[in-house]
Amino acid sequence: MMELYNGPLDVKEIFGRWLDEEAESNYGAYIPFVGTIRAEGGIEALSFDIYVPVLRSWFDAWQARAKERGAIVKMAHAVGDVPVHSSSYIAAVFSPRRRVALELIEDFVEDFKANAPIWKYDVIDGRRIYAEDRSTPMEGAGLLADGQKSE
Amino acid sequence: MMELYNGPLDVKEIFGRWLDEEAESNYGAYIPFVGTIRAEGGIEALSFDIYVPVLRSWFDAWQARAKERGAIVKMAHAVGDVPVHSSSYIAAVFSPRRRVALELIEDFVEDFKANAPIWKYDVIDGRRIYAEDRSTPMEGAGLLADGQKSE
């Protein structure tokens, strides 16, 4: 399950609902990763754009990958402004066993960071500034520049 | 902070309270690991003995280790019987940054498994049976056997 919210996440509601959803699924390990906006660089908030169709494909591919190991993944992310000290992101793994859960949460969160189609902006004095220095080209980036060179 | 409870953990209460405790601490990542009793091998519950003084030292050493990396750890564990599909264990890391949090939660949970002075029993037909096959000798085990051999 993938959930998108306008503005900050209700972390307790999401954590508790996911726990309840899998209460009878016989998973031994539940690891959520909760991402919270840090106060730094004078920002009042971060803001996010998401391209939903590609995010959904990315998530579905991850769900299939988790399933191969007997696990499932869930995620929630904010769209728009998220004030400092509130949460923009929760990713979670449920797995029968601890080892698989620990491995998957790490890979899931890292791949999310590198390849989920989400753009981050600092919000300073009400202005939205693309967080270019913290952003990473997605897998396969440069395709159109390659096309040019190949002429 | 280390918390021990008689019987199963109130997972939502603990998760939410820890979240609130660090709401203003400016951590960017909060990763709890929630361990739940799986229905397997015909058990009705697992049961736990804890040797608290040594567990406390183990935990304090981990808190110091986390602090060196700008992070903190918390844990909660059950004493006595914990029925199938309820939770016996929560370990958590709060850290400014994602990488440190992901590394610490893995090391913390694995070292807990290997070295926390906790004994597990299957509860079947109301009888408590030591989970010997799933248990691991602690670091430094065999000291008294060595003493014998050295004569």
Place this chain on the structure above:
Amino acid sequence: MIRVEFLGPIAREPMEVEVRDLAELSRILFEEETIRPWLQKCAVAVNDVMVKDPKLPLKAGDRVSILPPVCGG
């Protein structure tokens, strides 16, 4: 016609172009000064599927998305 959309921080309205493949689209985008600096860093989706082949043929009605560097979480 092919519709080209620029996602996230790229400040450019969608455009409609007549091209047969991504290579041809690439040449058109290089002509735009505001777009050119992005191209090396951008990934591409066609009809919401990420693509790897820079020679991918395009057909009328295709929708090309240009995805700049990301930072979720």
Place this chain on the structure above:
Amino acid sequence: MIRVEFLGPIAREPMEVEVRDLAELSRILFEEETIRPWLQKCAVAVNDVMVKDPKLPLKAGDRVSILPPVCGG
């Protein structure tokens, strides 16, 4: 006197012994058939501090804990 406590699943009441070090305690415990099979697998704490040195001297009033294989979580 030294007090020796057996933790977790080891079904043995605490005992009081006169020994000067862990090596001497080891010899006494080897004599007990119910304890002997545990010794290779057990770690030891003295006054709640885990110990590594099998020759550690003991003094009157010390408390020795015998910790069998663990499985928390």
